[in-house]
Structure formats: C-alpha cells, structure tokens
Amino acid sequence: MQPTVAELKRYASGLSVLYVEDDDTMRHETYHILTKFFTSVETAANGREGLQSYRQRQYDLVISDIRMPLMDGIKMTSEIKGINKEQSIIITSAYDESEYLVELINIGIDNFIIKPLNNKKFLETLLQACRNVTYEKQIQRYKTNTEAIFRSVGEVIITVDNDMKVIEANDAVRHICAIDKEAVIGKPFKSAFAACSMGCYDVLARTLKETAPAKINHVECHKKGKKRLVVGITTYPLLDAKGVAYGAVMVIKDDTYTSLLETEIGHRRQFYKLIGKSEAMQRVYSLIESLADLKTTVLITGESGVGKELVAEAIHYNGSRCAMPLVKVNCSALPEGLLESELFGHVKGAFTGAIKDRKGRFQIADGGTILLDEIGDISISIQLRLLRVLQDLEFERVGDATPIRTNTRIIASTNKDLKELVAKGEFREDLYYRLNVIEVHVPPLRQRRDDIHILVRYFIDRFNILLKKDITDVSSDVMKVFLTHPFSGNIRELQHAIEHAFVLCNKSVITVDDLPRDFIDTNSKKPAETLPPEYHRIIEALQQSHFRRAKAAQILGISRIALYTKMKKYNIKP
Numbered sequence: 001m002q003p004t005v006a007e008l009k010r011y012a013s014g015l016s017v018l019y020v021e022d023d024d025t026m027r028h029e030t031y032h033i034l035t036k037f038f039t040s041v042e043t044a045a046n047g048r049e050g051l052q053s054y055r056q057r058q059y060d061l062v063i064s065d066i067r068m069p070l071m072d073g074i075k076m077t078s079e080i081k082g083i084n085k086e087q088s089i090i091i092t093s094a095y096d097e098s099e100y101l102v103e104l105i106n107i108g109i110d111n112f113i114i115k116p117l118n119n120k121k122f123l124e125t126l127l128q129a130c131r132n133v134t135y136e137k138q139i140q141r142y143k144t145n146t147e148a149i150f151r152s153v154g155e156v157i158i159t160v161d162n163d164m165k166v167i168e169a170n171d172a173v174r175h176i177c178a179i180d181k182e183a184v185i186g187k188p189f190k191s192a193f194a195a196c197s198m199g200c201y202d203v204l205a206r207t208l209k210e211t212a213p214a215k216i217n218h219v220e221c222h223k224k225g226k227k228r229l230v231v232g233i234t235t236y237p238l239l240d241a242k243g244v245a246y247g248a249v250m251v252i253k254d255d256t257y258t259s260l261l262e263t264e265i266g267h268r269r270q271f272y273k274l275i276g277k278s279e280a281m282q283r284v285y286s287l288i289e290s291l292a293d294l295k296t297t298v299l300i301t302g303e304s305g306v307g308k309e310l311v312a313e314a315i316h317y318n319g320s321r322c323a324m325p326l327v328k329v330n331c332s333a334l335p336e337g338l339l340e341s342e343l344f345g346h347v348k349g350a351f352t353g354a355i356k357d358r359k360g361r362f363q364i365a366d367g368g369t370i371l372l373d374e375i376g377d378i379s380i381s382i383q384l385r386l387l388r389v390l391q392d393l394e395f396e397r398v399g400d401a402t403p404i405r406t407n408t409r410i411i412a413s414t415n416k417d418l419k420e421l422v423a424k425g426e427f428r429e430d431l432y433y434r435l436n437v438i439e440v441h442v443p444p445l446r447q448r449r450d451d452i453h454i455l456v457r458y459f460i461d462r463f464n465i466l467l468k469k470d471i472t473d474v475s476s477d478v479m480k481v482f483l484t485h486p487f488s489g490n491i492r493e494l495q496h497a498i499e500h501a502f503v504l505c506n507k508s509v510i511t512v513d514d515l516p517r518d519f520i521d522t523n524s525k526k527p528a529e530t531l532p533p534e535y536h537r538i539i540e541a542l543q544q545s546h547f548r549r550a551k552a553a554q555i556l557g558i559s560r561i562a563l564y565t566k567m568k569k570y571n572i573k574p
Helices: 003-012 024-034 048-054 073-083 099-109 119-152 172-176 201-210 257-265 281-289 310-316 336-344 381-391 417-422 430-436 450-466 477-484 490-504 517-524 535-544 549-556 560-569
Strands: 014-018 040-044 061-065 088-093 111-114 156-161 165-170 214-221 228-241 245-254 300-301 326-330 369-373 408-415 438-441
Touching: 003 040, 003 119, 003 228, 014 048, 024 040, 040 048, 048 061, 048 369, 061 073, 073 099, 088 119, 099 535, 111 119, 156 172, 172 245, 201 214, 201 245, 245 438, 245 549, 281 310, 281 438, 300 310, 310 326, 310 369, 310 408, 326 336, 336 408, 417 430, 450 477, 450 490, 477 490, 477 535, 490 517, 535 549, 535 560, 549 560
Parallel strands: 014 040, 014 061, 061 088, 088 111, 300 408, 300 438, 326 369, 369 408
Antiparallel strands: 156 165, 156 245, 214 228, 228 245
C-alpha cells in the first residue's frame, strides 16, 4: 500500500465529506473512491443541492466542481464560507479557469485541481486537506478543554507576556479581583488592575526578571469598596520549545478562610514573605496587620539578617498604600551630602555636578511609603531635616527654599540600639521618639529555633527550583547543627549555609560535609558544657516521636512532667 494511501486512510477515518458534481459518471466514480477513506460520504448534483445538504449538516471537507446548473460552485462555496469561514474546500474543474482563481482566493479557497482527476495528485490534495482538518480539530479540542479548565478553576489564572501585557485571564478574576476578564485582556497589567492593591505585581515581575517560579502566601488583596481578601500567589515562567521565556502565568488563590482559621489558632506558618510559626513571629504578624492601614511611623528593630526589610514590605503591601510606591533608602551606604540630595532632591546648580533638577526619594514616594534602612547611621544634620519632615510633613530640596508637602509614610529600621545612641549624644532624642511611635522588634533566629525546620524546608524548595536539583531533605545531624548553631547572621546565614550545601551536594539528602567549613568550625568551637548529652538525647527522642512529647518521654524513660521541665531548662520548643 502506497504511503499516501495509508496516511489518507489514517487521517480521513472519522471525517465526513460532501462531494458536489453535476456529471453523473464522475460523481459515482469519485464517490466510490472517497468511501474507501472517509467514514461518511454524501453527494449532490449541483450547487443548490450541495448548499441544502450543508445547511442540514456541516461537513469536515467539501469537494465541488465549478460549472454546474442551478447554482455554480463559486456561489455555493461563497455561501458555505459565510456559514463557516474555516470550512475546508477543494475545487475541481475540467478547465483551467484562471478568471475564477482570484475570486476563489478571495473567498478563502486555495485547493484547486484540474480534471480529469489524477489519482496521485487527487490523493495528495485530499491527504493535505485531511491533515489540516485533523490538526484544526485537535487545536479546537485543546482550546475547548483549556477554556473549560479556565472556567472551572476557582483560582484566578492570568497570563502575561514579557512586557507585562495581559494575554489571558479566567472568569475567577470577577470574584477575586472584582473585575471582568474582558476589561483586562490585551492591556498592560498595571493599568488593567490599577484600581486594586496589586500586591501580586512584584511577584509577577520577579518571575519575568529571574525566569523562575515564585510563591507568596497571606497577601492582602483589596479593591476600593470591596471586601478584603487574603490570597496566596504563585507564578511560573512560560517557556517556548527552546526554553526561552515569552511570559508568565500567575495563579491567585483565595486563602481568606484558611488565614482566619490560622489567626484563631495562632499557627500561621507564613505571612507575606516572612516565614515562621513561633509565638514571636505570630506577634510580629499581628502587629503588621494592625499597622498596615495606619499612617503611624514605625520603627523596625532587630539584628542584621532577621528580615527587617521584609517586615517593611509586608506593612506596605498589606495596607491601603500598596498600589503606591515603596521606596527604600540604605542610609548607611551613602555619605551625608549625597544622602541629603538622595532623600530630598536638589535643584540645578545647588552644588558641583547638579546639572539639572532632581526629585528626591520623599517626592518619589509621595502617597506611598519610604523605608529608611539603618537609620542609626545618619548624621545629626540629616536627623534634623528628618525631624522637620515628621513634624511639618514638608521638606525643601537642596539649593531651594520652596517647601514641598509630602504624604509619605515613614518606616525606619535599624540593627543598633537607638536609646544607647541617644545617651551618647549621637542620635537626637526628639527624632527617636518621633520614629519610635510603634516598634516592631524582629527576634533573632536563635530565639525562635522552632522556626528552623520550616525555614530549612522553605530554602530546600526554593533552591531546588533555582538550581534545578532534587534534594529532599537535610540529615538529622545537619538539623542538630542548625538547632544548636548561634546564627549570628540569622536567617541570611542559614540561607547561605543551605545554598552552599546545594552547590556541593550530589545526593538527595544534605549531610554535614556539604555545609560551609566555617559554619562547622563555629559549632565545633562551642564549649562542651553548652551542648550536654542530655540535650541531644531529648532532641533525638522528640524527632523520633515527631515531637509527640508523651511518646518522647516513653523513649527517654522519664515522666512527661520531667520532660517538660528539661525542655524548659534547655529552651526546647516543639
């Protein structure tokens, strides 16, 4: 059997065809040929009959002569294209009727065969037409299935291109984002969702920039006049066959009910980008929620690496100012003269190199939030200018005497003891009290060791994606090291240790040998009395019992009360 015949049988099986021909002999002969391949074959003697048959039942393929009584093939196919412009049609003719070719092309028909029908040419044309019909059916089926999935999924699904223009969105945007999908498709993301808080924008932008998935839980999502929601956001890059990114897809899940339950039982494991379920972190989460919609100045304190910047982001993006800018300034990274211009801006000619007017960070952040990171490092003169901004809500650009009003919320952060700086005369007392209206203290990692398990799991999942590995866990010995390490660098140090281990590890489980050498050295230098054998036995029993204290007490051969006492002694929290 010829390859064309075999392929035609495969592609034509299941398809229907309408053959229109006024010559009785030709019609009967061709009918018998077609029945060898197509599941359903019907014939008509002229264009009028053909059109009537088509109106009663549409076919996968139409084959028609041109010159016929009552209605010719041009008129009939034009009417059929009016019913279904995607209809596949093959035109046959005994003449090279070039005067009809332009008209046929305009109608949308490009398959034209000269009679008498050459078997090879005819079969090849049929094969190509059947292939196209089959592919179109598959595409339509996939499209229908995809649309059905889009409609049925309760989560918002939005796809964007590399320019952040919305390609597609499902009906769930109406319920969660309070906007019709027709109003966002084809528009830039920022303008399409301008009326909402857009807490998802940064997550989507990060995925487009890094070509890597991202996930954030417990983000407040709200639109003016609508009920606030707590949502989880997951984004993935869209890659073509060559692995080149052409956009991203975002899934937004309504977690409001789950968040309420977690709040009631006090066991939220994550808030915005902050990770931890300890009591200390629960207090931080509650403070963030209380402060999000207030204009009150906030002072975030804590050691380096605890996540002070993430707390500032959480306060901003969970409040009513979230659609406005969050501007961050590292006060310790800039000399005094440059910091003054950076914060307040300058006018042309204010100093050497000021060749044009420039807006300062306060002006850029107007209506939003400014984060003054490492506020304890600014000079007394800058402190005085900040005090005026806090008192009068206005400032002047360098070299200009015209005051500029500002509606900027100020969040400051520091790893220093500002009270001690005030006592030394290095920080203005009046500014300290202006900044410290509400203090959010982020505890160091060593004071919330029960969060280490969650953080380790989070970093494993993250680095598996970023480094394209499949590491499942850390060994129990590694976890012991983590649970007893002083973590002077806090979460940043833990993140560095796990990333270092990921680079070296060629197994499914990270072992002690994969950890940074200085990390191991730090643990080995600790005095022996700080790590008594009893402590290790308790940790092992708790891990073995999955932190069921009654079972752990049985393993240790002591009472539950004795176990509680020892856990309190060693500050072990399940």
